[in-house]
Amino acid sequence: MKEIDWSKLSFGYMKTDYNVRCYYRDGKWGELELCSEETLNIHMAATCLHYGQEAFEGLKAYRGKDGKIRVFRPQANAERLQSTCRGILMPELSTEKFCEAVRMVVKANERFIPPYESGASLYIRPLLIGTGAQVGVHPASEYLFVIFVTPVGPYYKEGFNPIKVLIDRDHDRAAPLGTGHVKAGGNYAASLTSAEIGHEKGYPSVLYLDAKEKKHIDECGAANFFGIRDGVYITPKSHSVLPSITNMSLMTLAAEMGLKVEQRPVDYDELGTFDEAGSCGTAAVLSPIGSIYDPLTGHTFVYNDGKPGKWSEKLYHRLRAIQYAEEPDTYGWMVAL
Ligand code: PLP
Numbered sequence: 001m002k003e004i005d006w007s008k009l010s011f012g013y014m015k016t017d018y019n020v021r022c023y024y025r026d027g028k029w030g031e032l033e034l035c036s037e038e039t040l041n042i043h044m045a046a047t048c049l050h051y052g053q054e055a056f057e058g059l060k061a062y063r064g065k066d067g068k069i070r071v072f073r074p075q076a077n078a079e080r081l082q083s084t085c086r087g088i089l090m091p092e093l094s095t096e097k098f099c100e101a102v103r104m105v106v107k108a109n110e111r112f113i114p115p116y117e118s119g120a121s122l123y124i125r126p127l128l129i130g131t132g133a134q135v136g137v138h139p140a141s142e143y144l145f146v147i148f149v150t151p152v153g154p155y156y157k158e159g160f161n162p163i164k165v166l167i168d169r170d171h172d173r174a175a176p177l178g179t180g181h182v183k184a185g186g187n188y189a190a191s192l193t194s195a196e197i198g199h200e201k202g203y204p205s206v207l208y209l210d211a212k213e214k215k216h217i218d219e220c221g222a223a224n225f226f227g228i229r230d231g232v233y234i235t236p237k238s239h240s241v242l243p244s245i246t247n248m249s250l251m252t253l254a255a256e257m258g259l260k261v262e263q264r265p266v267d268y269d270e271l272g273t274f275d276e277a278g279s280c281g282t283a284a285v286l287s288p289i290g291s292i293y294d295p296l297t298g299h300t301f302v303y304n305d306g307k308p309g310k311w312s313e314k315l316y317h318r319l320r321a322i323q324y325a326e327e328p329d330t331y332g333w334m335v336a337l
């Protein structure tokens with residue numbers, strides 16, 4: 001194998017040795033299979049290709065300070081995948097099978113797990129697709145579950161340096177009663193235009209307002225949004241926001257640090273009141289937001305003079321310390337291989 005420069009990894013695909021697959025046929029899931037093939041051979045009328053029966057997940061494995069390998073909260077991803085399956089009528093995979101598949105694929109690709117010192121990690125990407133042929137708009141009768149892994153570095157080239165965010169009122173990623181609360185591929189297709197516009201204008205991420213009234217804050221690209229004001233951690237509650245496992249964990253850590261936590265509709269007008277703002281997710285980890293530009297008003301909201309705020313720094317370091325086993329795993333989040 002060509003030497004990997006772990007310090008130069010970005011968030012991208014790298015071929016690894018194995019993926020894990022499991023087929024759903026005749027009304028039941030089969031056995032997990034280890035596979036070294038990168039491609040899938042599927043029917044051209046598969047529902048994932050036409051009607052968007054596609055769900056995915058994202059989680060990470062870390063090589064800890066003690067050299068041991070651990071995965072962050074895989075049960076939570078298993079449960080969210082089950083929720084996505086219910087959302088787009090696909091058969092649910094049990095938490096046990098999901099976690100066993102994660103363990104199997106991480107173990108089989110152990111040599112791709114970045115060293116502790118690099119600060120990089122192994123991204124785990126499960127997907128579940130309808131493979132059965134349909135021409136009418138109906139759920140498939142056959143499905144495929146796959147997990148591949150790839151070593152990754154920071155999602156934003158900024159790393160922990162604050163990002164610039166653009167408000168996009170011209171596109172919605174999810175309808176108010178649509179599928180925004182689940183991790184269905186279609187949500188991401190709907191987000192591509194705004195992400196591209198953002199990138200062209202020099203913004204690594206866009207902020208979505210609620211699709212119905214454009215009054216509340218929804219998602220921040222492929223991550224949740226949070227703001228911190230006067231010792232309160234505030235994050236949107238909305239049917240079109242994906243329940244982020246990172247955000248859920250940060251809320252726990254914020255409470256541990258003595259912050260008050262509020263998960264509720266967040267009004268647009270509050271953007272001007274936060275001391276700190278940030279986005280969070282598996283890929284994004286915790287990325288402080290330096291500023292948010294609103295093209296409608298021409299106003300730029302600036303947070304902490306564009307530098308990471310003290311609470312964001314504390315939360316980031318505490319989360320990373322748990323993930324890399326530098327501090328005790330107080331909440332039992334880490335699952336050792
Ligand atoms: N919101 C969206 C739209 C996402 O794609 C993600 C990534 O999974 C998140 C939020 C963050 O979720 P998590 O922290 O579980 O990765």
Ligand code: COI
Pocket residue numbers: 057058059222223281282283284
């Ligand atoms: C994640 O954070 O795991 C995501 O899925 C975000 C993005 C890469 C789609």
